[in-house]
Amino acid sequence: MTAPAGIALSGLSKTFTGRGKRIEALRDVTLTCPPGSFTALIGPSGCGKSTILRASLGLEPVDTGRVEIAGRPPAQATAAGLTGVAFQDAGLLPWRSVSRNIALPLEVLGRDVGSATGRIRDLITLVGLSGYEDALPGELSGGMRQRVAIARALVSEPRVLFLDEPFGALDQILRRQMNIELQRIWAETGATTLLVTHGIDEAVFLADRVAVMQANPGRIVEVIEIDLPRPREPSLFSAPHFHELCDRIAGVLHGG
Amino acid sequence: MAGDLRRWLPPVLLLLAWEVAGRLDLVASGALPALSEILSRLWQDRADYPAHVSATLAASGLGFVIGNALAVLAGLIFVLSPVTERLARGVNIAIFTLPPIAIAPILTLTLDGMTPRIVLAALGVYFVTMQATVTGLTQYDSRAADVVRAYGGGRGAVLRLVRVRGAVPAILSGFRVAAPNAVLGAILAEFGGGGRFGLGAYLLGSLGRGEPDRLWGIGLAATLIAGLSYAVFAVISRRMLGASLSLSLNPAGPEAEAGGRMSPLIGLGAVAMPFVLWWVILWVMRVPEMLGKTPWGVFDYLFLAEGAPVARERLLAALAETLPITLAGMAAGLAFAFGLAVAGRLTPTFTRVFLPVAIVTQTMPLVALTPLLVLLLGRGTAVTLWITISVTFFPAYVMIAQGIAQVPRAALELPRAYGASGWRELRLVTLPASLPWLFAAMRLTAPRALLGVMIAEWLATGRGLGNLLNQSRGYLDFGMIWTVAVVSVMLSVALYLAALWIERLVMTRKGIGAME
Numbered sequence: 061m062t063a064p065a066g067i068a069l070s071g072l073s074k075t076f077t078g079r080g081k082r083i084e085a086l087r088d089v090t091l092t093c094p095p096g097s098f099t100a101l102i103g104p105s106g107c108g109k110s111t112i113l114r115a116s117l118g119l120e121p122v123d124t125g126r127v128e129i130a131g132r133p134p135a136q137a138t139a140a141g142l143t144g145v146a147f148q149d150a151g152l153l154p155w156r157s158v159s160r161n162i163a164l165p166l167e168v169l170g171r172d173v174g175s176a177t178g179r180i181r182d183l184i185t186l187v188g189l190s191g192y193e194d195a196l197p198g199e200l201s202g203g204m205r206q207r208v209a210i211a212r213a214l215v216s217e218p219r220v221l222f223l224d225e226p227f228g229a230l231d232q233i234l235r236r237q238m239n240i241e242l243q244r245i246w247a248e249t250g251a252t253t254l255l256v257t258h259g260i261d262e263a264v265f266l267a268d269r270v271a272v273m274q275a276n277p278g279r280i281v282e283v284i285e286i287d288l289p290r291p292r293e294p295s296l297f298s299a300p301h302f303h304e305l306c307d308r309i310a311g312v313l314h315g316g
Numbered sequence: 317m318a319g320d321l322r323r324w325l326p327p328v329l330l331l332l333a334w335e336v337a338g339r340l341d342l343v344a345s346g347a348l349p350a351l352s353e354i355l356s357r358l359w360q361d362r363a364d365y366p367a368h369v370s371a372t373l374a375a376s377g378l379g380f381v382i383g384n385a386l387a388v389l390a391g392l393i394f395v396l397s398p399v400t401e402r403l404a405r406g407v408n409i410a411i412f413t414l415p416p417i418a419i420a421p422i423l424t425l426t427l428d429g430m431t432p433r434i435v436l437a438a439l440g441v442y443f444v445t446m447q448a449t450v451t452g453l454t455q456y457d458s459r460a461a462d463v464v465r466a467y468g469g470g471r472g473a474v475l476r477l478v479r480v481r482g483a484v485p486a487i488l489s490g491f492r493v494a495a496p497n498a499v500l501g502a503i504l505a506e507f508g509g510g511g512r513f514g515l516g517a518y519l520l521g522s523l524g525r526g527e528p529d530r531l532w533g534i535g536l537a538a539t540l541i542a543g544l545s546y547a548v549f550a551v552i553s554r555r556m557l558g559a560s561l562s563l564s565l566n567p568a569g570p571e572a573e574a575g576g577r578m579s580p581l582i583g584l585g586a587v588a589m590p591f592v593l594w595w596v597i598l599w600v601m602r603v604p605e606m607l608g609k610t611p612w613g614v615f616d617y618l619f620l621a622e623g624a625p626v627a628r629e630r631l632l633a634a635l636a637e638t639l640p641i642t643l644a645g646m647a648a649g650l651a652f653a654f655g656l657a658v659a660g661r662l663t664p665t666f667t668r669v670f671l672p673v674a675i676v677t678q679t680m681p682l683v684a685l686t687p688l689l690v691l692l693l694g695r696g697t698a699v700t701l702w703i704t705i706s707v708t709f710f711p712a713y714v715m716i717a718q719g720i721a722q723v724p725r726a727a728l729e730l731p732r733a734y735g736a737s738g739w740r741e742l743r744l745v746t747l748p749a750s751l752p753w754l755f756a757a758m759r760l761t762a763p764r765a766l767l768g769v770m771i772a773e774w775l776a777t778g779r780g781l782g783n784l785l786n787q788s789r790g791y792l793d794f795g796m797i798w799t800v801a802v803v804s805v806m807l808s809v810a811l812y813l814a815a816l817w818i819e820r821l822v823m824t825r826k827g828i829g830a831m832e
Contacts, residue, residue: 117465117466135468138466138467141467147462147463150459151459151463153457153460153477153481153482155484164477165463169467169468212463216467
């Protein structure tokens with residue numbers, strides 16, 4: 061085990077200027093995710109959730125503030141292979157088979173793909189796609205593609221996992237299944253996870269803490285601790301305390 | 317079964333009608349022979365063909381390879397360095413618009429043997445493939461690129477892992493469209509050159525003898541070569557792409573790279589570049605001054621030299637003949653194409669039958685078509701007009717019809733869902749949706765219209781710029797050969813830019829970006 065890897069965002073601000081209008085995408089966003097924790101980021105469309113995630117990965121520059129992943133700036137942390145990511149859109153390369161798509165991060169990181177064959181096969185099994193190793197993305201359904209993206213996010217054995225609405229395009233049933241799977245994967249790997257979502261129940265089911273955002277300007281208004289015991293079972297979705305927490309978050313979301 | 321019948325019936329009927337009309341000499345007193353007559357003549361002439369076909373194939377094949385290699389390389393450079401792309405824009409537009417027939421004489425006078433044919437074939441494929449490469453490399457899936465960048469991948473990694481392979485379908489379709497151009501270029505160079513072998517030389521040699529069945533045979537052979545080259549790449553791209561095509565890519569492409577305004581200096585450089593290149597090529601190849609006119613040489617010939625007023629007068633007279641008919645033919649061809657494509661929305665069966673026919677004509681080399689039209693229509697002005705109309709009509713029709721086909725079903729069905737009639741739906745959705753395609757077609761067919769007119773003038777009517785070029789070639793009037801070449805290229809560029817300007821104007825007013 062390497063040194064514990066958390067996420068520390070401090071004072072992130074970003075302003076877009078488009079067509080003469082200034083849009084304050086982020087204002088003074090500070091968030092600390094302790095090593096091994098699961099944090100959900102929830103908020104209305106356009107509140108800057110995805111911008112936070114992209115900034116954490118160094119995909120988007122910020123005007124002010126600092127990002128540290130395992131104590132390092134994002135460019136260093138990502139190039140060192142500490143991070144894994146899955147976006148809302150699977151973003152698979154249509155000419156690569158499922159296994160070769162999953163291997164992509166290894167190639168970018170300059171790691172040996174050949175020695176990871178077994179691991180890739182295990183990941184394919186983990187996301188329930190056994191038998192589809194050589195299928196092309198065009199032959200898969202939307203849900204299957206999304207699962208490939210999850211497997212791809214895990215292939216580099218990341219210490220920090222970023223998930224940007226990875227189940228946003230899935231139907232409710234599949235989404236529940238994937239939530240249960242994700243909890244299991246997270247427990248097994250122990251990776252610090254930041255999940256961007258707009259599903260309240262998803263956030264409560266999975267996270268240790270839910271950071272609620274509001275738009276104009278994009279900011280975190282409250283961080284709510286989720287004190288539900290783990291492992292969390294599917295039956296939790298109908299437990300009263302679960303709904304209390306959901307209602308509380310909904311209250312903060314609509315609060316003002 | 318019924319579907320098969322419906323698919324095969326129209327072409328079979330067409331062939332049958334052709335056969336009957338040809339056998340009975342119904343069209344222009346025998347100018348259109350029956351297919352069986354053409355084929356039997358082909359069989360009689362079979363000893364002639366191998367030498368001609370292989371000469372044309374060799375030149376167009378070599379030109380195709382060289383031109384495409386340069387085009388892919390240039391596309392890559394333009395994508396990596398936008399400034400270079402801006403600087404080369406003038407050269408690119410000139411290469412795209414230049415009527416090959418205008419520079420064929422220059423090439424045959426300054427280069428030896430097969431080289432002119434190869435150069436013209438390469439020039440014919442360059443722009444199409446270059447553009448396809450740029451498009452393919454620019455419109456990549458931004459999400460996939462994000463994934464690469466999220467693991468610390470830089471521009472190089474994104475290019476290597478996402479963009480290059482992602483551009484392959486676009487480049488292959490570029491090859492497919494470019495292949496018939498290579499054949500056309502090689503044949504046009506054969507017209508201007510003195511070589512014995514090649515389908516163009518064969519065609520030219522047979523033109524005076526008034527044997528329709530042989531001319532049709534040569535035309536058929538040329539079309540077949542061009543069509544086969546198109547088909548070969550169609551098959552290759554289908555094989556290579558297979559299932560990988562069916563995944564819809566992220567339609568929100570990456571942001572337009574570093575748009576911004578062109579600095580005036582770069583704009584000036586883009587205009588100057590073609591002239592500089594012209595000068596440099598002459599200098600590097602050590603073309604004798606008498607043969608190779610520099611930009612200054614052409615200026616001198618037109619404005620300063622002793623015979624300048626006469627030269628100007630002849631040029632203007634030729635222009636006065638060529639320009640009106642080019643514009644009229646283009647306008648008629650475009651109007652016809654637009655009307656037919658839009659009306660096709662109301663009668664989908666018509667589009668289903670006619671579109672494939674129109675697509676096939678795209679592979680028919682213009683030069684092979686011209687003598688046939690001459691046979692059918694005689695040597696008057698009518699033939700020029702018809703050639704111009706046909707070279708603008710078919711590509712424009714294909715483009716607009718395919719453009720309309722891309723309108724999302726939901727958008728088409730929305731007015732219907734509110735009980736709108738076919739006409740109203742046409743006015744509300746189809747017409748506005750097809751307008752951008754009309755303008756794109758106008759821009760892309762303008763150079764072809766001029767080429768069509770010049771070929772007709774050269775081969776048939778003995779008027780205008782085409783004829784002036786052909787005459788000057790006979791008299792070895794190098795000053796005039798260069799002048800006509802330069803003027804026709806500039807005219808072509810001007811037509812293109814005018815079309816682009818109108819397109820921008822209308823589209824901006826309508827709030828739609830012009831399609832590059």
